Amino acid sequence: MPNRDRRAERAEATRREILDAAWALVREQGLASLTMRDLGARVGMKAQSLYGYFSSKHAIYDAMFGDASRELVTRWRTAVATGPQDSIAMLRRRSAAFLQFCVEEPVRHQLLFQRTIPGFEPSPESYAPAVDGLEDLHARLRACGVDDPRAWDVWTAVSAGLAAQQNANDPGGDRWLRLADECIDMFLEHYA
Amino acid sequence: MPNRDRRAERAEATRREILDAAWALVREQGLASLTMRDLGARVGMKAQSLYGYFSSKHAIYDAMFGDASRELVTRWRTAVATGPQDSIAMLRRRSAAFLQFCVEEPVRHQLLFQRTIPGFEPSPESYAPAVDGLEDLHARLRACGVDDPRAWDVWTAVSAGLAAQQNANDPGGDRWLRLADECIDMFLEHYA
DNA sequence: GTCTATACACCGATAGAC
DNA sequence: GTCTATCGGTGTATAGAC
Numbered sequence: 001m002p003n004r005d006r007r008a009e010r011a012e013a014t015r016r017e018i019l020d021a022a023w024a025l026v027r028e029q030g031l032a033s034l035t036m037r038d039l040g041a042r043v044g045m046k047a048q049s050l051y052g053y054f055s056s057k058h059a060i061y062d063a064m065f066g067d068a069s070r071e072l073v074t075r076w077r078t079a080v081a082t083g084p085q086d087s088i089a090m091l092r093r094r095s096a097a098f099l100q101f102c103v104e105e106p107v108r109h110q111l112l113f114q115r116t117i118p119g120f121e122p123s124p125e126s127y128a129p130a131v132d133g134l135e136d137l138h139a140r141l142r143a144c145g146v147d148d149p150r151a152w153d154v155w156t157a158v159s160a161g162l163a164a165q166q167n168a169n170d171p172g173g174d175r176w177l178r179l180a181d182e183c184i185d186m187f188l189e190h191y192a
Numbered sequence: 193m194p195n196r197d198r199r200a201e202r203a204e205a206t207r208r209e210i211l212d213a214a215w216a217l218v219r220e221q222g223l224a225s226l227t228m229r230d231l232g233a234r235v236g237m238k239a240q241s242l243y244g245y246f247s248s249k250h251a252i253y254d255a256m257f258g259d260a261s262r263e264l265v266t267r268w269r270t271a272v273a274t275g276p277q278d279s280i281a282m283l284r285r286r287s288a289a290f291l292q293f294c295v296e297e298p299v300r301h302q303l304l305f306q307r308t309i310p311g312f313e314p315s316p317e318s319y320a321p322a323v324d325g326l327e328d329l330h331a332r333l334r335a336c337g338v339d340d341p342r343a344w345d346v347w348t349a350v351s352a353g354l355a356a357q358q359n360a361n362d363p364g365g366d367r368w369l370r371l372a373d374e375c376i377d378m379f380l381e382h383y384a
Numbered sequence: 385g386t387c388t389a390t391a392c393a394c395c396g397a398t399a400g401a402c
Numbered sequence: 403g404t405c406t407a408t409c410g411g412t413g414t415a416t417a418g419a420c
Contacts, residue, residue, distance in 0.1 A: 011403095032224070032310045036396060048397080049404050057396065115360060116308040118224045153357070154371055154378070161353020165345070168307065179346055186346070186382035190374075199385085228413065240414085241387060249413065 015053050018043055019063055026064075031107045032117060034060075058120050061111070066126035068108045072101050073129045076136065087143040092184055094140065095159060099177055102163035109167055113160060144192055151191040158183050207245050210235055211255055218256075218299045224309060226252075250312050253303070258318035260300045264293050265321045268328065279335040284376055286332065287351060291369055294355035301359055305352065336384055343383040350375050 021042040026034050036047035036057060043050075054060045079097035080090045102109035110116055112130070138152050146152070162183065166176040213234040218226050228239035228249055235242075246252045271289035272282045294301040302308055304322070330344050338344070354375065358368040 014403095030310050032308065035394085037394085045403095046405065047395095048406085051397075052403060110308075113360065114306050114308065114356075116224070116302070116306065118222050150371060150374070153368055154375060157353035157357045157368055157371070157375070158350055159353070160356050161349035161351070164305075164352050164356055165349045168305065176345055176349055179342060179349065182342070182382075183346060183349070186378060189382060190378035227411085229411085238388065239412095240389085240416095243414080244386065 011053065014043075015063075018050060018053055019060070019067060022060055022064060023067070026107045027105065031110050058117075061117060061120050062123050062126050065111055065122040066129075068112050069122075069126060069129040069133075071108075072098070072112070073133050075101055076133055080140075087140065088188070091140050091144055092181065094137075095180055095184060098159055099163055099166070099180055103166055103177060106167045106171060109163055113163070144188065146188070146191045148191065151187075154191070155187060158187060203245065206235075207255070210242060210245055211252070211259060214252055214256060215259070218303075219297065223299045223302050250309075253309060253312050254315050254318050257303055257314040258321075260304050261314075261318065261321040261325075263300075264290070264304070265325050267293055268325055272332075279332065280380070283332050283336055284373065286329070287372055287376060290351055291355055291358070291372055295358050295369060298359045298363060301355055305355070336380065338380070338383045340383065343379075346383070347379060350379060 018039065022034060022039055025038055025042060029038075034057070036050055039060075040047040040050055050060075054063070075097045076094055079093040083089060083093055102113070115121070134156075137155070138149075141152055141155060146155075162176045162180060166173070170176065210231065214226060214231055217230055217234060221230075226249070228242055231252075232239040232242055242252075246255065267289045268286055271285040275281060275285055294305075307313070326348075329347070330341075333344055333347060338347075354368045354372060358365070362368065
């Protein structure tokens with residue numbers, strides 16, 4: 001038995017290739033317009049062959065969900081680590097990273113935060129990074145003197161609202177993005 | 193020529209019946225799961241016969257969009273009219289009516305505020321009531337001493353965020369709903 | 385005039401040959 | 403591992419019965 005499973009490595013690489021093609025397609029045509037036939041054509045297969053790598057179309061969405069939530073957590077980490085280690089400054093950078101993430105690729109925001117695909121729910125594994133991120137948020141708010149769980153929920157509502165309004169009513173612009181800092185001021189004045 | 197067009201009246205009644213059946217179906221199965229065949233069966237027709245009343249499935253969504261936005265405006269009006277005529281109290285009732293509207297029928301929220309159906313955009317006629325509602329909001333915020341258009345956008349973001357979080361993470365509950373009043377306090381402290 | 389019948393091109397998914 | 407063949411479902415269009 002070889003100490004490297006070349007077959008498994010190759011399969012994993014093909015899975016990655018399929019997912020990258022899927023991201024490209026949904027960026028071009030929208031999240032709900034992804035079809036197995038288009039996706040197969042994009043990677044040089046028949047649609048049916050994709051089922052050798054993913055058990056269903058929802059499984060592809062699930063893997064994309066995992067991609068996106070891992071990426072978000074990575075960005076949160078680097079945003080917090082990069083710059084002055086002051087609690088409020090870190091919170092601001094974290095918020096900016098979140099909004100940037102939601103806005104620069106609206107389909108990512110749609111997949112993660114708007115449950116729009118009929119019948120699709122992310123698996124616990126794909127969802128886990130988002131849960132960690134939420135706990136991290138609570139710790140960071142506490143570090144800024146915000147201890148009330150109700151305030152934490154207000155924070156997520158404001159963040160979600162800014163991202164949603166930006167994507168829905170001024171896609172590609174910054175009409176709501178630029179309000180983030182004064183929203184944080186407003187929030188901290190009231191809750192800190 | 194008769195002074196009443198009985199044929200047109202009958203057609204309009206059938207349109208209404210189809211729309212009511214469509215609302216019932218999307219409430220049960222989700223907005224994107226509406227099919228012409230299901231809908232036809234619900235009203236005792238073949239799917240093809242629906243095309244005598246609506247030119248396409250998107251036309252049905254558009255009429256539903258019109259239903260929902262007119263209903264929202266109606267609720268805003270009654271909420272504002274019913275109770276003490278104090279500007280801030282009226283604003284609070286208006287906000288509560290909005291959240292109630294979004295939460296009691298999540299598909300309505302999805303249809304109006306999350307653009308989730310591939311290729312569907314509401315017609316100007318269906319969209320008009322929402323535009324009026326937004327102008328009315330600005331006037332009411334001004335009456336509360338909030339003159340900055342940036343603040344108006346913050347208001348819509350907070351409202352949208354509360355509704356989105358409530359529907360996404362605690363459907364049927366009140367975890368974010370009950371935060372509306374303190375969000376308004378927070379907002380007015382900062383902007384009024 | 386409004387329905388039924390039928391068709392088309394597309395969808396996700398499965399079975400089985402090679 | 404990828405293919406062909408096929409299935410039941412979808413939105414949509416049109417021809418024709420009555």
